[in-house]
Amino acid sequence: MSPLYEFAATLAGNWSDIPDTLGRNLRIELPKTREYPEKKSPNRTRIITTKLESPFVIERNSINGKPQVGNDRYEGYCIDLAEELSKRVKFTYTIKLVNDQNYGKFVDGAWNGIIAELLKDEADIAIAALTITEAREKVVDFTKPFMNAGISLMIKKPENEKPGLLSFMKPLSYKIWLCIIMGFLGVSLIFYMVGRLSPYEWQRLGSESEPSDSYSLPNTLWFSLGALMQQGPDMFPRSLSGRVLGSVWWFFTLIIISSYTANLAAFLTFEKLTIPVNSVDDLVDNNHDIKYGIQTGGTTETFFRDSQVVVYRKMWKFMKEHADSVYVTNSDMGWEKVKNGKGKYAFLLESAMNNYYNQRKPCKTMKVGRNLDQKGYGVATPKDSDLRQPLNIAILELREYGDLFKLEHKWWISKGQCPSGDSGEKGKRALNVSNVSGIFHILIGGLVLALASSLSRVLFHRKIKDTLEKGTCSVTKMKENKDIASTPRTVKNVEPEELEENKSVN
Known part of the structure; x- marks a missing residue:
């Protein structure tokens, strides 16, 4: 629009039925001086508005006892991002916290939070965990997202399942163990039958003894058990059928023992987590009596x-019905509620x-399932x-050069307080008594x-020995009595005088 056209558009006139001295009915009045907005x-x-939210923006009061002022009062992912953007776009800034501690929501015909401050020119840039939405995009400008996110599920981390008394049996399923036992008994029985039927398994123990079969049922059980334990047997089959059966059984035990040994270390050192729910579908089924909630007043x-x-509509209905017990006002309260909720x-x-809360002590929460949606955090401007276009280019540069990934790794992983779940230390830990009890x-x-x-055998044999000794003594005594009874006695003639003397002595 040309200046002349603008001036003509501002002219105003009044029509009068009585012409002036020049014969004009239209009286044109010059406009008053127009007030144009001052160009910034x-x-x-620049004023950067943000909101306290760990680890994006964290307030620090002092460092080494020295109070901090200005921008040094804050640290976090968004603070580092603001510094990187200022270096690339070449601007100075000061950081302020949003007055009402809201990101921005359209309530009662007006916006609040960070979005309201941008609309009222109270801030030039908004750098926070501000989600890019359709409604917000209509009133402010967003850059390309500097971080992708989505709604996810947090639960209390279940306690580690301690190894049981029979944990050494877990490398193989119970069905496999049952099959091994049945195979052990079956092979032993067939060995016994082969030993009884094959003439090659019969041998003489002495020159005058009858031929005997060494593969008795106890011996075949011992042979099969020795092969299963990878020990050398005391006897070897001599018949072709016995050797075929022994070879097949040895090969079977070789594969079984090798498979068992390969899996034993993993099962003894791994403590299994029994997760009660794996997705929001499990929550909706409500088979585990677990309540769930969200933060009020946000994009979630x-x-x-x-x-x-x-x-999701079922979940919304459930949360509205139990709003008093499941809703929280901020993420910290939700995290505390999960930690203290006993699952x-x-x-x-x-x-x-x-992901951030799961890296905080006492390390008792975890993320499960996939994200429910896909969204991004962006830098907002009026x-x-x-600054909108230069900031957009700077965000793309930071992403392409890997600086955004470095910032995320710094504030989520490097500053995490919980050990990484995929570290190699867990596999190197020593076994304790519970693993091999x-x-x-x-x-x-x-x-x-x-x-x-x-x-018992000693007592049994002693009892048998005593019984045999008693029987032998009885037989010997009976034989002696019999011999005595069969021996004729010689009667000595005694004089009457000797009888009288014996009576008197008695």
């Missing part, structure tokens, strides 16, 4: 409220915050801002059984 200097210090609430997906509360929040129980049981068996 591009070199001015808007997502569930406007969603047309059946599962009976799940929290739905954006994945970036979920409409037609002179079952083996010691079997050893002690075997020792007790061996001692009891040995003692």
